[in-house]
Amino acid sequence: MSMDRLLLTLGFVVFWVVMVALMYWGWKGRARRQQDRIGVLPEPPAELGARLIEPSSGLYVGSTLAPSWQDRIAVGDLGYRATGDLSRYETGVLLERDGASAIWIPQDSIRAIRTERGLAGKVMSKDGVLVIRWELPTGTEIDTGFRGDDKSVYPAWVNGENA
Template sequence: MDRVLWVVGLFVFWVAMIGLMYVGWRGRARRQADRVGELPTVPEDPGTQLLPATTGLYVGSTLAPSWQDRIAVGDLGHRADSELSRYEKGILLARAGASAIWIPRESIRAIRTERGLAGKVMTKDGVLVIRWELPTGTEVDTGFRGDDKSVYPHWVAPVPDGAPAPSPADGGTSAPSSTDNEDPTNASGSGEAPQNGEDA
């Protein structure tokens, strides 16, 4: 009998913890709703593709400059397998089982690599982070962990307008230094991510 009561008590405790987590997540979404607002829609014509699509994991988005203030509005908080592509008019993050995220070119503030984002910590420069401005004026960081991290330098490097960048197989592209200013929509790492964490 004591064993049964112990199991029942443990189950009730587990359910209560799940309930508290859900309530907390919903409360976070309500607090963030006005700052996040409506996301940009994917245009019918995104323009010329500038970078080849690369697969990976969408790790989440945060309210900048925090790397931990994870956005819970809509399905922005849902991690999902994704495909990241860059076009003349912006960046498309197509997510499996979730809505696509479109980042207009004029909204991009920086592209860098970090150790972690949205509570997910990986190896050094394990996450490609795109800082961009929502229509509400709020800046957010969107994180993508690529299956092939060798493509990161192509994303961090300046991309000429209307001209496709070389594919990863071509080589010869490296991440820009802090003095590279050819394209204001790209920037090197900011060092905001944690210094210690588990490997991806």
């Protein structure tokens, strides 16, 4: 009986390791397929200009290929959730993430700012995620999601999208 349990346990461990490896290879394959569409992200300029909206703390939910709310981007560290601060300047939007690179969204690349129920597999209450649709230098449109700790700032973002 003891040998049967050992073999069963070993079988489950091997199965688990194989499943984790398959998920990892799938994520890497997704990143390779998306690389040409994503390209190199814009860098923040040396001078950001006047701040239009003060930094808001929260969680970077992820970025997806527009218009799909579930097609998560796996290139670089765009696919990893991270806490951070979101702020708006005359020249664009800066998302400074803890433990990950900052995301700079130039003003002229912003297509829409709205609230959604979910993004990148993260579903929450109605209007729980602030979503910025913007165009990358490659011409690909993506949605970047941020769940603010204080959702009372969302109207300033949505109403001031053409600032």
